[in-house]
Amino acid sequence: MENIKTISAIVSAGKVILDFPELMDGTEIIFQILSTGGVEINPEINDVSEFQSEKVQVKKEKKNVEDKGTTGDKEITGNEKTIGDKESKKTEGGSVSDRITTDSSFGDLQLEDDLVRAVEKIGYKHPSLVQEQSIPIALQGKDLIATAQTGSGKTAAFSLPMIQRIRAKPRGKIRGLVLAPTRELAIQIDTSLLDYAKFSKIRHTKIYGGVSQNPQVKAVKKGVDILVATPGRLLDLISQGFIQLADVEVFVLDEADRMLDMGFIRDIRRIMDMISRDCQILLFSATMPKEIVKLSDQFLKNPSRVSVDPPSSTVETIDSYVFFVEKKKKFDLLLHILKEEDLEKTLIFTRTKHMANKISRWLTKEGIKASAIHGNKSQSAREKALNGFRSGSTTVLVATDIAARGLDVLDITHIINYDMSNEPETYIHRIGRTARAGKSGVAYNFCAKDEHPYLRDIERLIKQHLIRKEDYPFRTNLKEPPITSLNSNKSRNNRSRRKR
Numbered sequence: 001m002e003n004i005k006t007i008s009a010i011v012s013a014g015k016v017i018l019d020f021p022e023l024m025d026g027t028e029i030i031f032q033i034l035s036t037g038g039v040e041i042n043p044e045i046n047d048v049s050e051f052q053s054e055k056v057q058v059k060k061e062k063k064n065v066e067d068k069g070t071t072g073d074k075e076i077t078g079n080e081k082t083i084g085d086k087e088s089k090k091t092e093g094g095s096v097s098d099r100i101t102t103d104s105s106f107g108d109l110q111l112e113d114d115l116v117r118a119v120e121k122i123g124y125k126h127p128s129l130v131q132e133q134s135i136p137i138a139l140q141g142k143d144l145i146a147t148a149q150t151g152s153g154k155t156a157a158f159s160l161p162m163i164q165r166i167r168a169k170p171r172g173k174i175r176g177l178v179l180a181p182t183r184e185l186a187i188q189i190d191t192s193l194l195d196y197a198k199f200s201k202i203r204h205t206k207i208y209g210g211v212s213q214n215p216q217v218k219a220v221k222k223g224v225d226i227l228v229a230t231p232g233r234l235l236d237l238i239s240q241g242f243i244q245l246a247d248v249e250v251f252v253l254d255e256a257d258r259m260l261d262m263g264f265i266r267d268i269r270r271i272m273d274m275i276s277r278d279c280q281i282l283l284f285s286a287t288m289p290k291e292i293v294k295l296s297d298q299f300l301k302n303p304s305r306v307s308v309d310p311p312s313s314t315v316e317t318i319d320s321y322v323f324f325v326e327k328k329k330k331f332d333l334l335l336h337i338l339k340e341e342d343l344e345k346t347l348i349f350t351r352t353k354h355m356a357n358k359i360s361r362w363l364t365k366e367g368i369k370a371s372a373i374h375g376n377k378s379q380s381a382r383e384k385a386l387n388g389f390r391s392g393s394t395t396v397l398v399a400t401d402i403a404a405r406g407l408d409v410l411d412i413t414h415i416i417n418y419d420m421s422n423e424p425e426t427y428i429h430r431i432g433r434t435a436r437a438g439k440s441g442v443a444y445n446f447c448a449k450d451e452h453p454y455l456r457d458i459e460r461l462i463k464q465h466l467i468r469k470e471d472y473p474f475r476t477n478l479k480e481p482p483i484t485s486l487n488s489n490k491s492r493n494n495r496s497r498r499k500r
């Protein structure tokens with residue numbers, strides 16, 4: 001396919017922003033897959049590496065972009081999606097609006113008219129759950145802890161109230177600060193701000209590491225009202241005297257748990273120490289690990305809480321089995337299953353990065369094509385691992401929870417929870433990686449003695465018992481846990497026991 005080029009891009013708010021200088025000379029192109037809501041070539045973005053993570057296939061020399069740029073309803077699910085793969089769009093169970101929105105209207109949320117107009121212009125018809133719940137709280141100036149994941153509409157949930165507050169008196173001083181763990185996310189948020197602030201006279205820009213700081217410094221010097229930043233580059237520019245945070249009135253910490261996973265917790269503390277005590281803080285995180293709870297206890301003032309459950313409907317389409325196995329036998333069991341059952345595309349979850357590495361190494365030694373992704377891997381190493389898994393050159397991907405967040409790989413046939421998730425919500429995130437496109441999926445859970453309580457918590461959350469697997473090697477000799485009631489701590493409910 002000589003006319004096909006793979007280039008980097010990012011999809012956000014229904015737009016594809018391309019970073020490919022050749023395309024700016026008016027070359028006629030046709031997109032293999034069209035995003036909805038129009039296609040925009042952003043002349044400001046000149047660094048290909050910015051968008052390493054996402055690939056778009058573009059076929060040159062046919063038609064003009066505008067001919068095909070709009071397809072009406074948005075279908076893109078999640079902020080960063082690979083386009084170039086029609087299947088992946090169909091698989092998520094309908095459009096974004098179908099999946100995440102409520103019945104209420106943006107007009108009900110005390111947003112000013114032209115902010116409502118801005119979201120309507122993008123094509124949002126109803127607020128998502130996290131938007132419906134968070135926006136009124138944030139508009140009152142309160143601190144907020146929102147448990148919501150990527151794809152829930154959280155960017156608008158914090159951006160719209162922040163814009164409403166800041167645009168009342170834009171002065172070109174940083175009054176809104178959004179901290180994001182990765183440059184991809186920072187770019188994505190800043191791109192969304194373009195849409196959300198369409199009719200608001202505010203200036204915003206983004207700063208992140210890995211690229212020259214000069215254009216970023218120049219942009220900041222011009223005066224911005226909202227800054228989107230990754231922690232390292234922000235601290236760098238602060239220490240060089242280019243940025244100061246004294247005027248910040250609204251501070252958003254996005255994907256706080258991922259920041260923790262990426263080792264940014266100290267940087268975040270340093271940044272939060274620089275911010276005025278009166279500053280409104282909006283903290284968004286998919287999960288609430290202890291460190292993040294501690295952080296919020298320390299810095300947030302009487303925060304309101306919003307929690308958006310991950311879609312639990314996935315639970316119903318997945319056969320989830322539990323194997324009782326001692327810790328030291330888990331790898332033997334894994335190998336047995338992978339070999340005997342000839343699993344095709346398997347995602348394995350471990351609790352620690354160290355274990356993810358170890359398993360991937362051991363499997364490779366056993367002749368199974370495996371790789372690992374976790375927060376300590378560089379962006380390019382993660383991309384490589386993901387691409388290998390997507391293309392099928394590796395059949396097993398071993399991941400930690402946060403690294404696997406938002407992972408969009410089609411046709412994952414099996415999830416193996418090598419370690420049981422200690423937060424029951426995480427279990428739903430994990431198994432949601434399979435059973436896409438209306439297909440059924442299978443999840444295997446390896447449960448050691450000390451993990452029995454996690455099993456019980458998961459079963460209570462999903463309100464069903466996992467299937468107790470029978471007849472498998474390396475089964476523990478230790479006493480297996482009884483089937484507990486899905487409601488109470490004490491009673492048992494053997495009737496709902498399912499065996500296979």
Ligand code: AMP
Pocket residue numbers: 012013014076077078079096097101123124125126127128131149150151152153154155156
């Ligand atoms: P986020 O969770 O902010 O990363 O958003 C995920 C995706 O949902 C993005 O493509 C948004 O443009 C889209 N989105 C956010 N809010 C809405 C909404 N109320 N209606 C439809 N799409 C939305």
